[in-house]
Amino acid sequence: MTQRKRIILQPEYLKNFHCIGSDCEDSCCIGWRVDLDKKTYLAYKKLNQPELRLTIEKMVNRKHNDKSNACYGKIKMDRNGKCPFLNKENLCKIYIFAGEEYLSNTCTFYPRDVKKIDGAFERSATPSCPEIVRLGILSLEGISFEQVEENAEETIQIHGTFDTQGHLFLNKPQRFFWEIRMFSLCLLQNRDYSLAERLVILGIVYKKIEVIQLEGRVRDIPLMLETMNSMIEAGNFKSELAKIPIESEVQMQVAKTIANHKFSLGISSKRYMECLKETFQGIGFVETDDIEQVKDKYDRNYQEFLRPYLKEKEHILENYLVNEFFKEMMPFGSYQSIWDSYIFLCLLYAMIKFHMIGMAGYHKELNDELVIKIIQSFTKVVLHNNQYIQQIIKLLKDSGYDTLAYMSILVKN
Numbered sequence: 001m002t003q004r005k006r007i008i009l010q011p012e013y014l015k016n017f018h019c020i021g022s023d024c025e026d027s028c029c030i031g032w033r034v035d036l037d038k039k040t041y042l043a044y045k046k047l048n049q050p051e052l053r054l055t056i057e058k059m060v061n062r063k064h065n066d067k068s069n070a071c072y073g074k075i076k077m078d079r080n081g082k083c084p085f086l087n088k089e090n091l092c093k094i095y096i097f098a099g100e101e102y103l104s105n106t107c108t109f110y111p112r113d114v115k116k117i118d119g120a121f122e123r124s125a126t127p128s129c130p131e132i133v134r135l136g137i138l139s140l141e142g143i144s145f146e147q148v149e150e151n152a153e154e155t156i157q158i159h160g161t162f163d164t165q166g167h168l169f170l171n172k173p174q175r176f177f178w179e180i181r182m183f184s185l186c187l188l189q190n191r192d193y194s195l196a197e198r199l200v201i202l203g204i205v206y207k208k209i210e211v212i213q214l215e216g217r218v219r220d221i222p223l224m225l226e227t228m229n230s231m232i233e234a235g236n237f238k239s240e241l242a243k244i245p246i247e248s249e250v251q252m253q254v255a256k257t258i259a260n261h262k263f264s265l266g267i268s269s270k271r272y273m274e275c276l277k278e279t280f281q282g283i284g285f286v287e288t289d290d291i292e293q294v295k296d297k298y299d300r301n302y303q304e305f306l307r308p309y310l311k312e313k314e315h316i317l318e319n320y321l322v323n324e325f326f327k328e329m330m331p332f333g334s335y336q337s338i339w340d341s342y343i344f345l346c347l348l349y350a351m352i353k354f355h356m357i358g359m360a361g362y363h364k365e366l367n368d369e370l371v372i373k374i375i376q377s378f379t380k381v382v383l384h385n386n387q388y389i390q391q392i393i394k395l396l397k398d399s400g401y402d403t404l405a406y407m408s409i410l411v412k413n
């Protein structure tokens with residue numbers, strides 16, 4: 001009998017991914033909640049394995065506030081935020097004593113994530129795993145995508161679906177998801193422009209889409225994108241982009257407000273906590289409240305450390321944004337509007353840059369190891385919390401920082 005096949009679109013780097021287990025500098029089994037699908041929950045409760053019995057009784061609980069089969073139960077973390085099934089060598093006791101087939105979907109599929117768009121499968125990965133940062137985000141060539149074929153009988157867990165032709169999206173920009181996505185990804189990877197310039201142009205285009213939508217002309221979107229593409233190729237934006245002022249104080253204040261907000265909500269990742277402390281110390285926020293002094297230090301760190309680093313390695317920030325854009329079905333996905341997704345993309349760029357500037361000041365250098373730590377721990381704390389993402393978008397809107405002008409200032413150094 002011939003095997004049924006499934007085609008999946010995914011970043012090329014994913015085919016080289018393997019979990020590095022106890023060699024990992026963090027652990028995906030520390031610092032967040034592990035949900036259990038119904039099948040796994042029931043299998044645990046029936047499991048008669050002396051090494052696991054007590055922990056299952058005490059730490060595997062039903063999730064009564066969630067009616068879905070995907071989040072039927074949960075593993076309660078210990079007081080240090082660690083999964084109680086981790087042994088002293090940071091290896092999983094479920095895997096050791098019960099076998100791989102007893103791992104929950106969450107544990108099996110992390111750091112991968114599958115979505116289904118217009119019936120087609122897409123797989124992506126989260127850089128909250130350091131190995132994904134090394135393989136995908138650090139890659140000089142940039143992220144490219146490929147279609148892979150796999151056995152359709154293999155289990156996959158779908159984290160989101162999107163039907164761009166659904167009746168809800170009649171006369172909405174979502175109808176042109178594929179065109180908008182292709183345009184955006186090409187622009188984000190266009191190295192004829194600096195990444196900050198690419199983000200500003202993206203903002204200009206998304207504002208145009210909003211206007212077109214308000215005027216009820218969404219069918220004009222493909223033509224508008226074509227025109228913008230020609231203008232990008234001809235370099236027509238260059239002189240306007242050069243006029244955007246550099247205001248590092250605004251960048252610093254926005255990033256600090258967001259980091260403080262996260263701090264006040266609690267941070268369970270020790271690695272991110274270290275990054276945050278070093279960032280604040282590195283720009284002098286700890287010693288003084290004098291904003292002029294802090295700004296001076298921020299600017300000096302940028303010139304001395306981040307600028308030379310990005311001159312060689314701006315592709316790291318590009319890859320980070322491209323990866324997130326693809327993974328979250330931007331500019332739509334779970335965002336309330338195309339503009340909200342844009343605000344968030346600029347914030348991601350600004351926040352990673354803020355941490356790089358601060359930590360470079362603290363360590364008196366910036367290198368790939370520090371960058372891996374920043375990107376991985378920041379992603380783990382921020383991007384796995386949709387509620388927090390919505391809160392910071394609102395925070396920015398409430399303080400009036402959500403305009404194209406402010407977004408341009410936020411990204412330009």
Ligand code: SF4
Nearest residue numbers: 029083085086092107
């Ligand atoms: S059950 Fe095993 S793989 Fe899953 S979080 Fe716990 S230790 Fe990690």
